[in-house]
Amino acid sequence: DAGVIQSPRHEVTEMGQEVTLRCKPISGHNSLFWYRQTMMRGLELLIYFNNNVPIDDSGMPEDRFSAKMPNASFSTLKIQPSEPRDSAVYFCASSLAGRHQPQHFGDGTRLSIL
Amino acid sequence: TQLLEQSPQFLSIQEGENLTVYCNSSSVFSSLQWYRQEPGEGPVLLVTVVTGGEVKKLKRLTFQFGDARKDSSLHITAAQPGDTGLYLCAGSKTSYDKVIFGPGTSLSVIP
Numbered sequence: 382d383a384g385v386i387q388s389p390r391h392e393v394t395e396m397g398q399e400v401t402l403r404c405k406p407i408s409g410h411n412s413l414f415w416y417r418q419t420m421m422r423g424l425e426l427l428i429y430f431n432n433n434v435p436i437d438d439s440g441m442p443e444d445r446f447s448a449k450m451p452n453a454s455f456s457t458l459k460i461q462p463s464e465p466r467d468s469a470v471y472f473c474a475s476s477l478a479g480r481h482q483p484q485h486f487g488d489g490t491r492l493s494i495l
Numbered sequence: 496t497q498l499l500e501q502s503p504q505f506l507s508i509q510e511g512e513n514l515t516v517y518c519n520s521s522s523v524f525s526s527l528q529w530y531r532q533e534p535g536e537g538p539v540l541l542v543t544v545v546t547g548g549e550v551k552k553l554k555r556l557t558f559q560f561g562d563a564r565k566d567s568s569l570h571i572t573a574a575q576p577g578d579t580g581l582y583l584c585a586g587s588k589t590s591y592d593k594v595i596f597g598p599g600t601s602l603s604v605i606p
Contacts, residue, residue, distance in 0.1 A: 385537070416596075423596060423597070423598040423599060424538070424583065424599075426593060426595075426596075429593060437593055472537050472538075474537070481525075481528075481587075483528065483540040483543065484538075484540070484594065485540075486536075486537025486538050486539070487537050488535065488536050488537050489535075489536075489537055
């Protein structure tokens with residue numbers, strides 16, 4: 382079975398450029414989560430969607446960050462303009478909605494902003 | 496302020512030793528989950544505990560949820576190099592609340 386698919390796996394770009402990260406959740410899952418992981422701050426929830434609707438975006442650090450989920454099988458996280466402090470590993474996860482449902486993570490996108 | 500604290504932060508042990516890592520909070524959680532993350536990969540769920548005092552076993556791993564549902568422990572018996580990874584606990588305060596992750600315990604098992 383296909384798991385959560387993220388692309389690209391690695392991204393290196395210069396500051397000021399627009400960055401778009403992509404995620405395909407597991408088919409049938411109706412909750413989708415975007416996380417950022419750094420050594421300093423650990424795994425932080427940025428935003429999560431339920432049935433394609435953003436439920437909680439309180440973790441989105443700044444207006445430079447935006448996320449969309451146009452349909453049940455695709456989501457994007459965009460950073461514009463990017464800054465060096467945005468360098469991190471970004472994970473997408475999906476789950477079924479409901480009590481205590483496990484989250485299934487993709488392998489992440491390692492983002493480096495020079 | 497971390498809602499979930501994990502200890503120790505780093506642990507390096509020899510193959511065959513036993514170990515316990517801890518996840519603590521001042522808040523009550525409706526459930527706690529343990530994940531293991533290997534380098535270059537996303538976290539993978541190991542177990543979910545929902546009842547205070549609950550104990551779950553997964554081969555050589557034993558998970559316990561505290562009676563007051565504020566803490567949890569993970570005990571590994573006879574650790575193997577394959578157990579190496581970052582162990583994350585994650586909790587939600589209500590059944591439908593978002594999950595909060597702890598900072599993790601980085602475990603290294605030396606052959």
